Amino acid sequence: MNYEERDLYGIYKATTDNASGPDTSHGPGPYLMGANTLVGNDVYNKAGEDLGEIKEIMLDMRGNGQVSYAVLSFGGFMGVGEKFFAVPWQALTLDTENKRFVLDVTKEQLDSAPGFDKNKWPDMADPTWAAGIHAYYRTTPGQTPAIL
Numbered sequence: 347m348n349y350e351e352r353d354l355y356g357i358y359k360a361t362t363d364n365a366s367g368p369d370t371s372h373g374p375g376p377y378l379m380g381a382n383t384l385v386g387n388d389v390y391n392k393a394g395e396d397l398g399e400i401k402e403i404m405l406d407m408r409g410n411g412q413v414s415y416a417v418l419s420f421g422g423f424m425g426v427g428e429k430f431f432a433v434p435w436q437a438l439t440l441d442t443e444n445k446r447f448v449l450d451v452t453k454e455q456l457d458s459a460p461g462f463d464k465n466k467w468p469d470m471a472d473p474t475w476a477a478g479i480h481a482y483y484r485t486t487p488g489q490t491p492a493i494l
Contacts, residue, residue, distance in 0.1 A: 348387055348388065348445035348446060349379065349383040349384055349387055349445060350445055352382070352383040352384075352385075352386060352387075353380075353383050354382075354383075357379070357380060357383065358379075358383075377493070381403045381405075381413075384400055384403055384416070385400055385401065385402060385403060386399055386400065386401075387399060387400050387445075387446055387447055388446040388447070389416075389418055389433075389438070389446065389447045389448070389449050390441075390444075390446055390447070390448055390449075391448065391449055391450065391451055391452060391453070391456075392448060392450055393452070395452075395453055397418065397420055397449055397451070397453065397456055398418050398419045398420035398421075398428075399418070399419055400416045400417065400418055400447065401417045401418065401419045401430065401464075402416070402417040403415075403416055403417075404416070404417060404432065404470060408471070412435075413435040414434070414435060414470070414476075414487075415432040415433060415434060415435060415470060415479075416432075416433050416435060416438055416447070417430055417431070417432055417433075418430070418431045418432075418433050418449075418456075419431075419464075420456055420457070420461075421457065428464070429457075429461040429462070429463070430461055430462050430463070430464050430467075431456065431459055431460070431461045431462075432460075432462075432468070432470055432479055433449060433479075433483060434479060434480055434483050434485040434487070436483075436485040436486065436487075437449055437450070437483040437484075437485050439493070440493045442493060451483075459482055459483075460478060460479060460482060
């Protein structure tokens with residue numbers, strides 16, 4: 347499901363000025379988006395392979411309240427055997443044309459990325475853990491994610 351389908355309030359609704367006019371955006375999206383509409387969005391890689399979906403958005407409540415990680419589910423079948431990954435927000439690109447996120451990793455790279463079981467979450471506030479995640483995805487905390 348994509349963020350337009352999850353949009354309860356019409357944040358991303360496109361409007362047409364007239365019958366022959368172009369669609370124009372209405373509301374704050376895609377530069378400001380509701381976190382609830384992003385949970386459940388698909389994540390693909392640059393090769394067009396499905397990498398899973400966003401299960402949760404993690405906010406840094408100690409500092410500025412910005413998004414730190416998107417928790418991505420990958421693998422398994424019907425929730426059995428799936429693995430969770432905390433992906434730095436900066437590693438994701440919002441693909442507005444296809445209404446999904448893009449993560450620049452192969453399926454093999456994601457499969458061998460640091461992950462966790464959905465019933466045993468890591469301490470994401472631990473600076474050592476965070477440094478390892480950012481090193482794996484080659485990101486820097488505080489970077490601005492891209493929008494296509």
